[in-house]
Amino acid sequence: MDLQASKQQFIDTWGALGTEWGINKSVAQVQALLLASTNPLSTDEIMDMLKISRGNANMSLRQLVDYGIIYKKVIAGDRKEYFVAEKDIFKWAMKIASMRKQREIDPVMGVLADIRKATEADRSDDGKDFYEVVSGIQSFVDQLSKIADKLIQSNRSELLLKLLKALI
Amino acid sequence: MDLQASKQQFIDTWGALGTEWGINKSVAQVQALLLASTNPLSTDEIMDMLKISRGNANMSLRQLVDYGIIYKKVIAGDRKEYFVAEKDIFKWAMKIASMRKQREIDPVMGVLADIRKATEADRSDDGKDFYEVVSGIQSFVDQLSKIADKLIQSNRSELLLKLLKALI
């Protein structure tokens, strides 16, 4: 397997993994391509290498820039835009995690809080059981969230090792 | 908002969240319905309450039983199968996590290991950079995996609090 084939396999695997976790295949592949590339790439190069349309490339790049896990890079004397990936996995993984928490988890937690309030006064067995289930989910997610927030703000991957040691 | 409405909102919210994370909407809704129900439910009751077809209900239930997050429950004198949810969130969240790690993350890690080996000998700048990126992902995921494994085998939610304290 030569370098090119390895990179291709990386891109394909990354795209498939993204799909399984609710991330668009093209978006994941564009990130993988940029992760695997030493030099900045233009939209046209990305279109060529991944065999995707201009519209798709543009949308995927914009989303990755919004996530903060790839950057625009100006190349002097060239009118085109170029892109580079954030290569520090701790940085980009934390950005993806905090973005998904904020967009997908936090709204659900808001709903759970409402439901909990609305159920609090219900004295039926059914009501009490449901209240317990909702409370359990809330406190579990709250605990995980606090750990996630600490990691996100800390910005240091050694914290993972610290966590691991805390578990022995 | 009465209890029934609260439960319905819980089911809808859970279904939407599932979809965003690569879990089938019906599967997530069936789990939510059973979480919100004190007593065991039959396939017919689930079909009625969620307004889904028999085939869909059957497939969703089987998947949840496979995950180990709902259980079959026999009711004496009744020929139908009934189902109850595992209500301890720590238990079921760990089961989902380990199942997804095993099915989706571990194969990717296998591919990354192959790629790393194949790239090790490459002395080009490009090859060295790519090797670094792959190695970085590997060691990050390995660390997370070790933490996850500890949590999964531990089966005690107090560990989360312990973790949180370790981060102060």
Place this chain on the structure above:
DNA sequence: TTTTATTTTCAATATATTTTGAAAATACAG
């Protein structure tokens, strides 16, 4: 065994998501 209830399967259908590509908008150079 035969009948009836229940579960399972899966091809067909419906729905949701992704991708394309060309037109419109924008940005830059002369």
Place this chain on the structure above:
DNA sequence: CTGTATTTTCAAAATATATTGAAAATAAAA
């Protein structure tokens, strides 16, 4: 300003995923 390169938008087409429902299989009762 005018012409050209580049980026953005978005309706239409393609693809992927989810759902249905009825037939086949299975299991229990008579």
